[in-house]
Amino acid sequence: MGVGGFFTSKLDEAIGWARKYSIFQYPFVTACCGMEYMATACSHYDIDRFGAGLPRFSPRQADVLFVVGTISHKMAPVLKRIYDQMTEPKWVVAFGVCTCTGGFYDNYATVQGIDTIIPVDIYIPGCPPRPESVIDGLMKLQDKIAAQAQRY
C-alpha cells in the first residue's frame, strides 16, 4: 500500500467514525414494535448516547431507515418509495420478527420479510425486541458503518 492508500484508509476511518455517531434515523413505524422503539428512544435507554437521538421525519434527511412493525402487501410500495427517496449513504434496520421474516403472520396479507423488497443491513429479532436488543443491533450497525469502505 502506497502513501495515497494510507491516507485514503485513514480518511475512511475518520468518515466512518463521524458517520457512526451521527445517525439520523427515519422511523417507519407501522405496528406494536413502535412501543419498544419509543422506549429505546426515550431517556431510560437513551439512544442519544449513540448519536442516534434525532429521528428525521423526512426520508430525504435520514441515513438509517428503521422499519418497525408488520409490513402488509399494500404498504410495500410505500416502503419501497420511502427507501428510494433516501439519499446515499443509507442503511436499513429490520426491527422485529415481522420485518425480518413476516413473523407469525404467515398469511395472504403480510410481506414475508422486508428483504423481499429492499436490502437490509441489520436484523433485530424479537416480538417485539427489548430495548437492549435494539441497542445491540444499533451498535452492530455502528460497527458496520465504521468498517464500511467509502466511495469517493
Next chain:
Amino acid sequence: MPILDELRRRFGDAIVETADHRGELTAVVARDALPGVLAHCRDEAALAFDVLMDLTAVDYQKFPGREDGPRFEVVYHLYSIARNHRLRLKVRVDEDDPSVPTAVALWPIANWLEREVWDMFGVRFEGHPDPRRLLLYEEFVGHPLRKDYPINRRQPLIGPAT
C-alpha cells in the same frame, strides 16, 4: 315471535327456514325474494329496520354436515333504532353462481360491506354501483377467506404506484 310469523305469512315459501334462539331471530330467505324482504323489513312501520349493522358471508365448504348444500351464506344483521329489535337474514348461494342482489339502494353502508364480501369471498352483488375490491389490491389473485384458499399462498409483490 311476531316478526318471524309476520315474515312467514307475508312471503310464504320465500322464507326457507326460521329460528328463534333465546330471542335471536334468524330467517333464511330465498335469493329471488331477497330485495323484497329487505325493503319490507326497512319500510314496514312495525319492523322499521333502519340500520344494516353488518353484512358478511360464511363459507360452508368444509363445514360438517353442510358439505353438499349451497356453499356460501350471505348474512344480513338488521337493527331498528325506533323499536330496539334485531333480525338476522341469511341467503344461501351456490358456488356455481355466487351472486346476490345488492342492498345499496336500501342502506348506503351496504356499498362498502358488499365490496368487502366480494373481496374476501368472491360473492358478486348484482347492481352494485362500484364493484371493486375494498381492502385488498387489484393485483390480488383469489379470495382469501374462502376455505379452499391455501393459507400460505404467496401473492405477487406490487410495485410503487406509477
